[in-house]
Amino acid sequence: MIGDIAGLIAAIAFVALVGLLAVPLVKLGRVFDAATQSLEEITEHTLPILDESASTVTSANAQLAKVDTVTTSAAEISQNFSALTGIYAATFGGPLVKVAAFTYGVRKAMGSAFHKVKIGDDTARGVKGSGLRGGK
8 A cells, every 4th residue: 555655656756747847848849940930031031142142243243354354455555655655755755855956046046146136237327225135
């Protein structure tokens, strides 16, 4: 009889222990279900974003290729312009300086000759000091 009562108490204690352990296990199962559902939603929203990102990167690469072509063309134009400037300076720079110096010399010589002619005319007419330089 005492053995039956002890067995009955042990069985009740075991059922209570199983009941107490079942509650956290059920809650843990709900947590796993919620995590699975959240993961499915994240995957559902992430895949279109990844596809759109891939198409955006592809489009950006195409635009970068166009920019690279434009940059290369601009660099070539800059080099060509620099070479053209060098050729222009070598071809026309020296002769233009010489022509400018020559015309300056001619102007000075002509001015000096006209000045002498003007002073000579004034002296011949008897006008004193009416030269270009305002002499006395």
